[in-house]
């Protein structure tokens with residue numbers, strides 16, 4: 001039925017590729033393209049014996065619009081799935097525009113030399129995508145992504161008005177290393193060492209990194225420390241949920257992770273300012289990435305589960321209401337199925353489903369859109385089918 005060009009073959013890309021290959025009825029053909037072609041070839045060799053999906057591979061530098069345009073013109077995909085890094089979002093969007101091809105990604109644009117992310121750069125393409133008659137679907141991972149769809153679903157089926165949203169990203173997994181990051185270390189460390197931010201009564205409130213702490217007792221995972229962080233879906237949800245009063249995002253961090261991170265920050269290892277070292281310029285954070293365990297190598301070692309979901313409060317039929325929806329994903333089960341731990345799994349599955357929504361026409365609308373702007377029902381129906389079942393209940397117990 002459809003052909004996808006998948007750019008990026010790392011942790012998330014690899015899961016999405018497995019899932020496209022499980023869904024051959026929709027993804028009849030995929031081309032895996034990345035900076036290091038050998039990784040794409042390895043995955044192709046592993047998967048082509050198990051799937052009806054036809055797989056090709058290519059080498060591409062996704063920072064180069066010209067290279068992307070000629071690849072898209074050669075492959076002629078129905079959609080480009082951007083599963084590279086947030087730095088490549090704009091060049092890939094440019095190439096999709098030039099070739100009038102649908103686009104999707106899982107993370108919003110971030111310039112490589114400034115640790116700052118926001119949607120304005122990608123939202124600036126709204127008119128151009130409308131004019132070109134193609135859809136750009138932004139943030140089709142878990143958070144953003146599924147959490148955004150959970151919000152649209154809560155608004156459609158459970159509330160007349162949502163007043164507050166707390167997004168709770170809990171990882172109860174243990175990889176056995178004193179310090180490692182579950183996805184790209186450079187992106188992860190930039191994210192967690194930034195100031196916290198949340199939306200309250202129409203304005204941003206800024207906090208110091210890790211200033212606001214909560215302790216929750218999560219279904220199937222247990223008691224975990226969480227810290228308030230800025231996260232990209234707050235920005236779009238603040239615009240797209242009418243009358244919303246407060247949106248916050250919390251993520252779990254263990255004490256060992258925080259102690260190591262503080263130490264690395266104190267000695268300058270998390271800096272993105274280039275320094276001179278033995279006659280060449282190096283970026284300390286990029287060097288750190290090179291010495292840390294590759295997130296892809298955590299898969300076979302990680303035990304435990306993730307629990308990611310949202311607590312909504314608001315009103316339904318004149319009464320106050322609280323509603324909690326979450327997914328639990330098991331690291332070992334994920335590894336058994338697709339060779340990656342649950343962090344990549346919970347992102348790669350929604351990436352495939354988002355692309356499926358676009359190519360099947362369920363979510364096709366010329367322009368640039370965030371996930372909560374589409375009808376949540378068809379996406380929610382696919383989630384359980386492709387490995388991310390969801391549970392609706394009362395909020396988890398707030399311990400502290």
Ligand SMILES: NC(=O)c1ccc[n+]([C@@H]2O[C@H](COP(=O)([O-])OP(=O)(O)OC[C@H]3O[C@@H](n4cnc5c(N)ncnc54)[C@H](OP(=O)(O)O)[C@@H]3O)[C@@H](O)[C@H]2O)c1
Nearest residue numbers: 008009010011012035036062084086107141142143183184
């Ligand atoms: N929404 C969510 O819930 C969520 C959660 C986690 C991650 N994410 C996002 O998912 C994306 C992928 O993360 P990941 O953990 O899979 O990262 P990763 O393991 O580092 O993989 C990144 C992939 O992109 C490729 N790449 C990097 N620069 C490139 C370039 N210039 N041209 C072509 N390919 C390039 C890399 O190629 P090499 O093999 O050559 O390095 C690698 O295959 C990121 O944007 C991340 O922020 C979203």
